[in-house]
Amino acid sequence: MKTISHKELIVHILVWICISIFPLFSAYIDLGKIPSEMYLRLSLRPILFYANYLVFVPYLLLNRKLLLYIFVSIAFLILYNYVSEELITNTITREFRDFPKPPNMPAGPFGIRHAIPVVFSLSIFLLGGIFSLVVDFYKRDRESKELENEQKEIKLQFLRNQLNPHFLFNSLNSIYALVRSKSDNAPEAVITLSELMRYMLYEAGDEQVSLEKEINYIKNYIALQRLRLKNTEAVKLNIKGETRHLKVYPLLLISFIENAFKYGTDYKGNTQIDIKIIVDNNKLHLYVENIIGLYKRDDKNSGVGLENIKNQLNHLYNNNHQLTINESKTHFKVELTINLKENEMYNN
Incomplete structure (x- = not known):
């Protein structure tokens, strides 16, 4: 009754x-x-x-x-x-x-x-x-609505579980290359990786995190890649805007940057990547451009990369984001805009 x-x-x-x-x-x-x-x-x-x-x-x-x-x-x-x-x-x-x-x-x-x-x-x-x-x-x-949210959370957790092992696998490969070449940078790379893993395990949960922490995570990742790669003079990172009072869902931006490092090295070993993170009027703009080098993209087998992050963006930011991907014979370019303030109001 x-x-x-x-x-x-x-x-x-x-x-x-x-x-x-x-x-x-x-x-x-x-x-x-x-x-x-x-x-x-x-x-x-x-x-x-x-x-x-x-x-x-x-x-x-x-x-x-x-x-x-x-x-x-x-x-x-x-x-x-x-x-x-x-x-x-x-x-x-x-x-x-x-x-x-x-x-x-x-x-x-x-x-x-x-x-x-x-x-x-x-x-x-x-x-x-x-x-x-x-x-x-x-x-x-x-x-x-509660059931729909539960289903979204389950699917989102599944997507993140795919992403984390994918990231860890690539990072371990990077450190393995340093150890094998007996590089003096290997210990620093291990410490940097430990910082990355600590953030992923203890801070990057289901809730939003400080945008400043997420950007520090990206900086550590780029630092790890600089230790692994030989010629990284053309790897550029430019960050502009106030980030301290904004929040973002974690581990969304890193896939685009990881993808750039994976495919942005030419046959001479030169890595050319241009990364810009601009925060303006509570909007986060991410620009990532890289050359298409030694490795060709395999959309069928790379599975958990870009398609994964597209699904996460659709679940978490719905209509509050815009993603544009352009690919030519020589360059791959990603432009992502997220309205952080409107998304915070939407989820509350």
């Missing part, structure tokens, strides 16, 4: 008090006294409302038992009106009536004396059904 919360109970009580005060006040003005049968009628009306609100609609109508709902509703209304009008009102309150029946009032089962209470009872009964349907609609809508 449908339950009513504590707050909802208070609202129901206040509404019924307001509904009851008006007819009682009107009767007192017209008659100078409130008939005792009016108290009885008002006290019985919630039975109509809550029978439909708590029982008939949830258990019959919402379970697609339409014919049974109609039959039970009609039977209940007939029984209610018979009991309230014939047994209770005419028997119990007869001795307390001070006002004789007007001589011209139609009598019999189809008179106005019976028709008006029937109309009122039907209205209250239908009102309970409408309220039940409205409450059920909002409940289902809320549950649908």
